[in-house]
Amino acid sequence: MSYSIHIHNPGGPEVMKWESADVGAPGFGQVRLKQNAIGLNFIDIYYRKGLYPTQMPFVPGMEAAGIVDMVGDGVANLKSGDRVAYAMVLGAYAETRLILADQVVKLPDEVSTQTAAAMMLQGMTARYLIRDIYKVGPNDTILIHATAGGVGLILCQWAAALGATVIGTVSSEEKAHLAKANGCHHPIIYTRENFQKRVLEITDGKKLPVVYDSVGKENFMKSLDCLQPRGLMVLFGASSGAVPPLDLAVLAQKGSLLVTRPTLATFVSTRSQLLENSSDLFDVVRTCKVKININQTYTLKDAAKAHSDMEARLTTGSTILTV
Ligand SMILES: NC(=O)c1ccc[n+]([C@@H]2O[C@H](COP(=O)([O-])OP(=O)(O)OC[C@H]3O[C@@H](n4cnc5c(N)ncnc54)[C@H](OP(=O)(O)O)[C@@H]3O)[C@@H](O)[C@H]2O)c1
Structure with missing residues (x-):
């Protein structure tokens, strides 16, 4: 018997129940994983609240790492004992789970299962944001909101390693120090300073080619004002709420701006995309260009507390739930 967190109705952290489940043997193309650690992500909160509708009851969580303990028919590339990780596959808040072999990647020796659980979703997101959506380079000055968060700290380090000048927003002095220690050249404490004004000052009025905004509602319109003509607004989250419908004429008035609303799922939808993205992520971690900051650890049973703290x-940085 294995335990997992179950949600029977959407709601606050208290709707997460610790219940036993019979996982069974893997079917065709599947493996059974004994999970060591699960990554906590803001998307888990959207699912719990019902903002991303799914069939009830369900097991939340989108990423984890662990050991293959049983292999189903038709699986050639994995064996019992392999260390693997995955992201964007619902059902992660579990001690043991079944998953398609094609949805997991093998871990390099240098990457522990705890680090992998902390970085797969946030790290692969950072990678598609700065390599696929917009190729960040040494001549770019970019703005990253929620810089001291999970995606934020990885994105910030990776962009700095590519030579970019990074401006970041954070809510407190402590988070500003953390952002700075992780490659953010100009942290802005938005609770005290107007970030649009600071962006103008830092760039001598030139503004930016790209803004990465995961905060959504509170920041979206202000972020548009930080962009150069033909600049790119990457809205990739809604931590403060969903952005209301936009009058597209605003994009013309503000200088022929471009807007995208991407999701990681699209960028790792094929096996080759998943392997290419995760391999780049393993490389930057192995070569210490990006350090994964596991700043909070809870037991899986305590997932409700982890959700309350994140909300x-x-x-700051990444959070894992251990089994
Ligand atoms: N589209 C994609 O492919 C994709 C993939 C992964 C994550 N995401 C999105 O990226 C964002 C960051 O995810 P994460 O897991 O790394 O979380 P996180 O950044 O560690 O946590 C969210 C942070 O957002 C900031 N924030 C601003 N307004 C907030 C509000 N009203 N309530 C709560 N937090 C607020 C807070 O930082 P301050 O205290 O500094 O304000 C908070 O620490 C989320 O919006 C998530 O949905 C998108």
């Missing part, structure tokens, strides 16, 4: 902006 209250008490977490």
Whole structure:
């Protein structure tokens, strides 16, 4: 018997129930994983609240790492004992789970299962944001919101390693120090300073070619004002709420701006995309260009507490739930 977190109705952290489940043997193309650690992501909160509808009851969580303990028919590339990780596959808040072999990647020796659980979703997101959506380079000055968060700290380090000048927004002095220690050249404490004004000052009025905004509602319109003509607004989250419908004429008025609303799922939808993205991520971690900051660890059973803390902006960097 294995335990997992189950949600029977959408709601606050208290709807997450620790219940036993019979996982069974893997079917065709599947493996059974004994999970060591699960990554906590803001998307888990959207699912819990019902903002991303799914059939109830369900097991939340989108990423984890662990050991293959049983292999189903038709699986050639994995064997019992392999260390693997995955992201964007619902059902991660579990001690043991079944998953398609094609949805997991093998871990290099240098990457522990705890680090992998902390970085797969946030790290592969950072990679598609700065390599696929827009190729960040040494001549770019870019703005990253929620810089001290999970995606934020990885994105910031990776962009700095590519030579970019990074401007980041954070809510507190402590988070500003953390952002700075992780490659953010100009942290802006948005609770005290107007970030659009600071962007103008930092860039001598030139503004930016790209803004990465995961905060959504509170920042979206202000972020558009930080862009150069033909600049790119990458809205990739809604931590403060969903952005209301946009009058597209605004994009013309503000200088022929481009807007995209991407999701990681699209960028790792094929096996080759998943392997290419994760291999780049393993490389930057192995070569210490990006350090994964596991700043909070909870037991899986305590997932409700982890959710409350993340929603209250008490977490920084990455968070894992251990089994
Ligand atoms: N589209 C994709 O492919 C994709 C993939 C992964 C993640 N995401 C998105 O990226 C964002 C970051 O995810 P994460 O897991 O790394 O979380 P996170 O950044 O560690 O946590 C969210 C942070 O957002 C900031 N924030 C601003 N307004 C907030 C509000 N009203 N409530 C709560 N937090 C607020 C807080 O930082 P401050 O205290 O500094 O304000 C908070 O720490 C989320 O919006 C998530 O949905 C998108």
